[in-house]
Amino acid sequence: MAKAKSKTKIKLRKSKTSKKPFLHIGGNDIGFGKTVSLTLPVSDLYTDSPVELPVRVITGKKPGPILFITGAVHGDEIIGVEIVRRLLQSGKVDKLNKGALILVPIVNLFGFILNSRYLPDRRDLNRSFPGTAGGSLASRVAYILMSEIVKKSTHGIDIHSGSFYRENLPQIRADTECTETMAMAEAFGASIVINSDVRDGSLREAAQRKGVKMLVFEAGEALRFDETSAAMGLNGILGVMEHLGMIKADIVREPDDIAHSKNAVWVRAPRGGILWDRASLGAEVKAGDILGYVSDPFGDDPIPILAPENGILVGRSNLPTANEGDGLFHIATFKNLPSKEEIKKDAAAIVPESQENALAVPDH
Numbered sequence: 001m002a003k004a005k006s007k008t009k010i011k012l013r014k015s016k017t018s019k020k021p022f023l024h025i026g027g028n029d030i031g032f033g034k035t036v037s038l039t040l041p042v043s044d045l046y047t048d049s050p051v052e053l054p055v056r057v058i059t060g061k062k063p064g065p066i067l068f069i070t071g072a073v074h075g076d077e078i079i080g081v082e083i084v085r086r087l088l089q090s091g092k093v094d095k096l097n098k099g100a101l102i103l104v105p106i107v108n109l110f111g112f113i114l115n116s117r118y119l120p121d122r123r124d125l126n127r128s129f130p131g132t133a134g135g136s137l138a139s140r141v142a143y144i145l146m147s148e149i150v151k152k153s154t155h156g157i158d159i160h161s162g163s164f165y166r167e168n169l170p171q172i173r174a175d176t177e178c179t180e181t182m183a184m185a186e187a188f189g190a191s192i193v194i195n196s197d198v199r200d201g202s203l204r205e206a207a208q209r210k211g212v213k214m215l216v217f218e219a220g221e222a223l224r225f226d227e228t229s230a231a232m233g234l235n236g237i238l239g240v241m242e243h244l245g246m247i248k249a250d251i252v253r254e255p256d257d258i259a260h261s262k263n264a265v266w267v268r269a270p271r272g273g274i275l276w277d278r279a280s281l282g283a284e285v286k287a288g289d290i291l292g293y294v295s296d297p298f299g300d301d302p303i304p305i306l307a308p309e310n311g312i313l314v315g316r317s318n319l320p321t322a323n324e325g326d327g328l329f330h331i332a333t334f335k336n337l338p339s340k341e342e343i344k345k346d347a348a349a350i351v352p353e354s355q356e357n358a359l360a361v362p363d364h
């Protein structure tokens with residue numbers, strides 16, 4: 001009896017001195033000041049090969065904000081992979097003052113393997129959050145990400161690109177009504193922030209419901225790594241991490257006004273046909289401006305495509321063919337329109353001079 005008592009005492013003393021791990025992800029205890037690579041089992045391919053979500057976790061010396069970065073939630077929107085690579089090789093996140101950085105560059109592994117936006121059952125992962133453990137494959141992937149990563153985080157940045165041959169001007173989509181989220185957006189340094197409605201079932205919606213402050217970074221085109229998007233994404237994440245006190249990145253930002261857009265409209269093809277003389281991404285347009293023409297393959301009977309509102313082209317189809325009703329141009333409208341110079345300056349600040357025109361997409 002006495003022996004048992006003393007055993008209990010020892011156990012108690014031990015538990016008092018033992019350090020509680022900072023994070024617990026996928027069955028792994030992660031302490032402070034660590035860099036850990038781990039995988040989260042998702043499923044098996046029908047070849048019986050396991051499908052595992054690769055995750056890198058970097059923890060700081062003490063508790064603090066827990067920031068997750070996700071890429072390829074749409075499997076063909078792969079720019080996040082390049083941004084994460086640059087982030088790790090920047091040497092700026094090897095050691096964190098506080099908090100943790102959780103990197104999940106390829107969330108939709110199935111789509112990524114197939115160069116596809118979707119899961120093999122054609123479900124859209126970004127309409128499947130928060131997911132359930134026993135649901136469809138998309139729902140299960142969403143559930144694993146939510147329970148293992150998102151719910152344990154305080155902040156998140158989800159990286160996307162244009163889809164279906166469309167290219168996006170680098171932009172942040174966020175809840176512009178939330179002061180803390182807007183401070184993050186400002187630290188990210190994007191000149192364009194669009195208060196897009198959260199889509200039902202999106203990662204952003206599910207994370208926000210859990211109190212996680214979220215930015216979606218939309219940049220470039222699916223299945224492409226472009227310099228402007230990658231450089232802006234890297235600078236943006238470093239800026240947010242500095243803002244959260246996780247690192248000292250020495251990011252110098254001019255106090256630019258962020259242009260808030262509460263409204264973005266798609267301009268659709270008035271007929272099926274061949275597109276020509278299209279306006280460039282980033283162009284400032286006025287209502288009634290001609291954005292391009294759509295005609296038959298001989299160039300006959302061209303119909304001008306008109307801008308319905310004043311704004312900036314934040315998205316554009318790069319495909320020179322269109323079916324009637326296809327979304328061709330995405331125009332964001334602004335109260336405080338950023339000047340062409342401001343947008344150009346943003347791009348020039350991060351793009352080598354030789355590529356200064358990277359934002360202007362050649363049409364021909």
Ligand SMILES: [Zn+2]
Pocket residue numbers: 074077126160161163
């Ligand atoms: Zn996407």
